[in-house]
Amino acid sequence: MAVSISDYQPQDQQIWEEELQDFIPSRVFDAHIHMLLPEHLAAANRPPAAANTLAHADLPALQQWAQRLYPGRETHFLVLGWPSMGIDVTAHNAWCIEQLGQDPQSRMNRLVTPSCRPEDIERDVRERGFIGLKPYRIFSVTGDINQCRIHEFLPHAQLELANQLGLWVTMHLSRFHGCADELNLKDLHEFTTRRYPKIKWILAHCARSFTYWPIRQGVDRLRDMPNIWYDVSAVTDVRPMLTLFSREDHRRILYGSDGLDATYFHGQYVAMGRAWQALDMKTSQLKFPHCDGRPILCIYEQLLSMKQAAEIAGWSRDKVEDIFWRNAVRAFGVSFGQGATTAKAH
Numbered sequence: 332m333a334v335s336i337s338d339y340q341p342q343d344q345q346i347w348e349e350e351l352q353d354f355i356p357s358r359v360f361d362a363h364i365h366m367l368l369p370e371h372l373a374a375a376n377r378p379p380a381a382a383n384t385l386a387h388a389d390l391p392a393l394q395q396w397a398q399r400l401y402p403g404r405e406t407h408f409l410v411l412g413w414p415s416m417g418i419d420v421t422a423h424n425a426w427c428i429e430q431l432g433q434d435p436q437s438r439m440n441r442l443v444t445p446s447c448r449p450e451d452i453e454r455d456v457r458e459r460g461f462i463g464l465k466p467y468r469i470f471s472v473t474g475d476i477n478q479c480r481i482h483e484f485l486p487h488a489q490l491e492l493a494n495q496l497g498l499w500v501t502m503h504l505s506r507f508h509g510c511a512d513e514l515n516l517k518d519l520h521e522f523t524t525r526r527y528p529k530i531k532w533i534l535a536h537c538a539r540s541f542t543y544w545p546i547r548q549g550v551d552r553l554r555d556m557p558n559i560w561y562d563v564s565a566v567t568d569v570r571p572m573l574t575l576f577s578r579e580d581h582r583r584i585l586y587g588s589d590g591l592d593a594t595y596f597h598g599q600y601v602a603m604g605r606a607w608q609a610l611d612m613k614t615s616q617l618k619f620p621h622c623d624g625r626p627i628l629c630i631y632e633q634l635l636s637m638k639q640a641a642e643i644a645g646w647s648r649d650k651v652e653d654i655f656w657r658n659a660v661r662a663f664g665v666s667f668g669q670g671a672t673t674a675k676a677h
């Protein structure tokens with residue numbers, strides 16, 4: 332089933348009132364969120380009309396969700412293309428960027444697959460205002476979606492273009508160990524320091540560290556690389572968050588939610604040793620004999636972990652404001668407090 336605002340429950344409201352409303356600033360820039368018009372999916376992936384499995388997510392839907400999750404906050408977005416096999420890449424990108432015409436303070440990374448032509452990407456950046464790229468491992472030319480290296484799903488021709496244009500790249504690292512993987516670390520070091528020094532990387536999901544382990548292995552080396560940022564989207568375990576908050580420069584960390592479908596459900600991403608898995612209570616058989624068994628939204632689990640990591644790391648209120656919006660203002664040239672805005676290309 333698609334996520335739905337009407338699934339917001341009293342226990343979510345309680346967490347908001349008792350834990351989160353004093354933590355979330357009045358301004359929020361969500362640097363990892365997706366839009367989707369399901370008809371752009373391949374026929375094989377398209378939800379049947381009677382039982383939608385993915386939300387119809389246009390810009391008004393994103394804003395409605397934001398007002399439900401963090402009421403009264405001024406919210407803008409870095410929208411990432413929807414990485415699904417067989418999606419109509421051209422139609423999807425065109426629809427998303429047109430939607431964003433309604434909000435001059437939001438931005439978008441273009442969905443790219445290895446078969447996208449650099450000249451088409453360049454035209455989209457120059458004429459339509461995409462600021463970066465959203466590649467994904469499932470498009471790897473090797474066919475191995477789990478153990479592929481960066482250049483196997485973001486080819487060198489596209490990396491060269493991104494370097495020339497100084498683009499952002501939101502990178503969900505592949506390979507079993509994510510940011511602890513020696514080849515990933517070697518590639519990122521080579522790309523950031525020598526081969527593509529103008530690309531600005533956002534390593535999604537705490538550098539794909541859903542468990543305590545990869546970021547503990549990788550953070551000291553990542554910290555020394557230029558042009559690296561992180562988004563904290565979908566990480567609900569407090570341990571990787573704490574490692575990132577206490578051992579990285581907080582100015583390189585961006586808030587992101589990974590909404591709608593990946594985090595606006597009741598459940599979380601559960602770490603089991605060095606493995607992890609999504610746990611959606613709608614499909615789980617878990618029982619709760621010893622407690623009030625009412626799970627909260629995954630995005631609230633993430634925000635709780637952020638709050639507790641910030642507390643344990645001894646962060647000032649200023650640092651919290653930075654990761655929720657000021658770092659994004661610096662990174663993407665957006666501004667808050669503009670009031671009602673007129674649509675324009677960006």
Ligand SMILES: [Zn+2]
Pocket residue numbers: 363364365411589593
């Ligand atoms: Zn995502």
